[in-house]
Amino acid sequence: MTLAWILFYLPIAVAAVNQLVLRRNPLVPYLATAAAGACFVTSLLLLGTTETSGFSWATVGGLDIKIALKLDHLSTGMMVVVTGVGLLVHVFSLAYMKKDEAVNRYFCGLGLFMFSMTGIVLSENFIMMFIFWELVGLSSYLLISHWYHKDSAADAGKKAFLCNRLGDFSFMIGVLLLWGISGSLTFEGLKSWADGGGVAAASTGVLGAAILCIFGGAVGKSAQLPLHVWLPDAMEGPTPASALIHAATMVAAGVYMLFRLQLSIGAEAFAGFAGTTIAWIGGLTALLSALMASQQNDIKRILAYSTLSQLGYMIMAVGLLAGEAGMFHLYTHAWFKALLFLGAGSIIYACHHQQNIWKMGGLLRKMPITAASFAAGTAALIAVPYVTSGFWSKEEILTAAYNGNKFLFVIAVAVAFLTAFYMTRAFVVTFLGKPRSDDASHAHEVGPFMWIPLAVLAILAIVSGFGFVSEKLNATRPEHTANTTVLIASIATLVLGVGAGFVLYRGKESDPLSIPLFRDRFYFDGFYDNFLVRYFQDAFAAIIHFFDELLINGLLVGGLSRGAVSVGNLFRKLQGGQLQAYSFAFGLGVILVIYFTVF
Amino acid sequence: MATLNDYLLVSGLLFAIGLAGVVIRRNIIVVFMCLELMLSAANLSLISFSRFNTINGLPDYNGQMLVFFVITVAAAEVAVGLAIIVALYRSRQTIHTDELTSLKG
Amino acid sequence: MPSYLFWLFSTIMLIGGAAVVAFRNPVSSALSVVTCFIGLAGLFIGLSAFFVGIIQILVYSGAVMVLFLFIIMLLDLKDEQKRAKGFAPLAAGIGLAIAFVVQLIGVLSRTPNKVAPPLDAQSLAAAAGNFVPGTKIAAALKDGRLPDVHLIGHTLFTQYNLPFQILGVLLLVATVGVVVLSKKQAE
Secondary structure (H helix, E strand, O other), X not given: OHHHHHHHHHHHHHHHHHHHHHOOOOOHHHHHHHHHHHHHHHHHHHOOOOEEEEEEEEEEOOEEEEEEEEEOHHHHHHHHHHHHHHHHHHHHHHHHOOOOOOHHHHHHHHHHHHHHHHHHHHEOEHHHHHHHHHHHHHHHHHHHHHHOOOHHHHHHHHHHHHHHHHHHHHHHHHHHHHHHHHOOOEHHHHHHHHHOOHHHHOOHHHHHHHHHHHHHHHHHHOOOOOOOOHHHHHHHOOHHHHHHHHHHOHHHHHHHHHXXXXXXXXXXXXXXXXXXXXXXXXXXXXXXXXXXXXXXXXXXXXXXXXXXXXXXXXXXXXXXXXXXXXXXXHHHHHHHHHHHHHHHHXXXXXXXXXXXXXXXXXXXXXXXXXXXXHHHHHHHHOOOOOOOHHHHHHHHHHHHHHHHOHHHHHHHHHHHHHHHHHHHHHHHHHHOOOOOOHHHHOOOOOOHHHHHHHHHHHHHHHHOOOHHHHHHOOOOOOOOOOOHHHHHHXXXXXXXXXXXXXXXXXXXXXXXXXXXXXXXXXXXHHHHHHHHHHHHHHHHHHHHHHHHHHHHHHHHHHHHHHHHHHHHHHHHHHOOOOHHHHHHHHXXXXXXXXXXXXX | OOOHHHHHHHHHHHHHHHHHHHHHOOEHHHHHHHHHHHHHHHHHHHHHHHHHOOEOOEOOHHXXXXXXXXXXXXXXXXXXXXXXXXXXXXXXXXXXXXXXOOOOO | OOHHHHHHHHHHHHHHHHHHHHOOOHHHHHHHHHHHHHHHHHHHHHOOOHHHHHHHHHHHHHHHHHHHHHHHHXXXXXXXXXXXXXXXXXXXXXXXXXXXXXXXXXXXXXXXXXOXXXXXXXXXXXXXXXXXXXXXXXXXXXXXXXXXXXXXHHHHHHOOHHHHHHHHHHHHHHHHHHHHHHOOOOO
């Protein structure tokens, strides 16, 4: 168990030392990377252990809230993903962020993130999870706004934070509702409550509302409709951070949390309108963001929308009561999406921070390793049958959709087609053809610190789906059930999507398709900016301003100081220099003394 | 025959007049006079006690001793106090307590 | 002392005291103090404290109040001006005095009253046995007279010798201090 606590505290300790002691020391990145490596090794060592230990953090009446680590099959498997991707991102960042001025702050942010993510994954109850849930939001904000002198980065960080907060409120309400229903906040307690027939006894409406509110937290963190808008903007952050946080791990926390809940209170509790709502939101997110991805020009945005779409898949799987499929997809997706992001990072790095795919082209020959690994990642994402990890997990989700809801199955197949299409588009435009800008023609292969993580991830992207690997890494993997319809559908969409992508985009200088609706992301952002922000945020800001000025400033701060001044003035009056006033006070005092002693 | 309480009451009245004078009057010399009144009121009490508590058939001369000392010290106090008032008047050109407010906080 | 004399002197004393506070002119106040002290000295003598009564007049009325008058004239004080604002100090002073008197009456009403013990020839002659026979005090007491000055001198120079010496030093210091204070400050 000591190992788990080391795993828990190491990142924050190292981050604290880096930030408070070493500060501008050039050792900081290496120390942080070493810590990430130690965490990875620790989580490998922890594989297969099942234990819970912790201490009381707050005891209020009969309620005892613990900071406790819960090791089980699910959390140890997830820790390997988190620390594994984290380690590779740290290594990649060593090179990618080398010339950055605030590299130390960046690594401290990564350390804080690792700490918070570990807290979420290993937490034993919902309160602790909520605390770390917030911390993850904070570290995500810090990393998105890393280049805070750019307005767009600062705004993106703010946007991410606000969207997350919205979800977090819902999460908190959900947790409290669930606590009200079940009387327990720990996963163990919920499990025993559910086993004791608590779910059946509880009102379906209230339980469903609680689950949906908790799901609201996942909507914020995993960027589902309608709070998805922050994730593409989050690409303003450094690319390795995007890979770690906004592709592989943090955004998956929502799925992880939902699955944790599903494990605790049982999948039956999700049946009914709660599960259906979750599944439909997941499916719609997957579809809409796949459509948006097909018209983006920024390579990171393509990947961001692709992430949204895949997260939609996972959420849909949870909603369809097939949480294992969702978790399995989370696990494979973490590897290949991290790979794609890091690949994009190395492309961006090589092309002097050019992110527009139409300014690239012909990179296959200039950056063979990056291209090969990117191709592996693409293959995994579009689920090339039998050889890539993505196939195994996506197949499970499609099967679950096929068995659960035919409409959602159609949507899922459409998403699979779109995924193949837009990834082919991205690959073809970026790597094939001729260079379309000076940046691209001067590009050359990146250094080993960058391509080694790519190579490792490429291997994992291919093999992690196979049973022998995923079992070793404690991944949650459902029994594979071959379903001919599903198999045919996925192969057909793959072929069609890749074919369409090739035919449309091969050798093109500019985008032959122009669908403003998709490119402009269904006008979600416009709606939020022009309507919600203008009318709600400004009105809200006015109210806050009023409170700030009148209550905080006027009453609390100003009132206190005015109170002090007036009391002081009162005492100044006493000290008025008036001899008679003094003598009067003296006489009064004497009379009072007589009164109290004699009478 | 006047009783002890009669003397004490008269003494207390004189003390009260002195106290009121200290609070009411603003001329610092008059305030000083009122202080003398209060001291004298205390003297009257002491003399009364001395007379009404005889020792071996004679008045208690310890009380009279105290009065003697009070009068002497008061004389010294008056001398010093008046000297201070003169010095004060030289520097401030006033002895009205209203205008002597440099102790004001 | 006959009752009417007590009331006479008391009235003189209290009216003098009230006049000190009431007069606006400091010279009038000082003369009122003298009046008050004369009444007080009468009360002292009525209480058989002849020596104290006499020095009350000699020291207080004679020396101290003359000193006051000198200073008043030296500073050339005018009438105290009327108050610019309010009668709060007046009310406060009177209220304070009344509160004090009320308390005093409260205390006196509870304390047992006492009539003056006799001090006639018989009791004095009886007291003579405490003194060395043949001395002036013993002789006077035997004659039925109260040798007040002798008794005070006796007490002062036997029981209170040291305080008496210290008092002399105090007066000296006061004299020196007054000279220092009154000297014109070097600019």
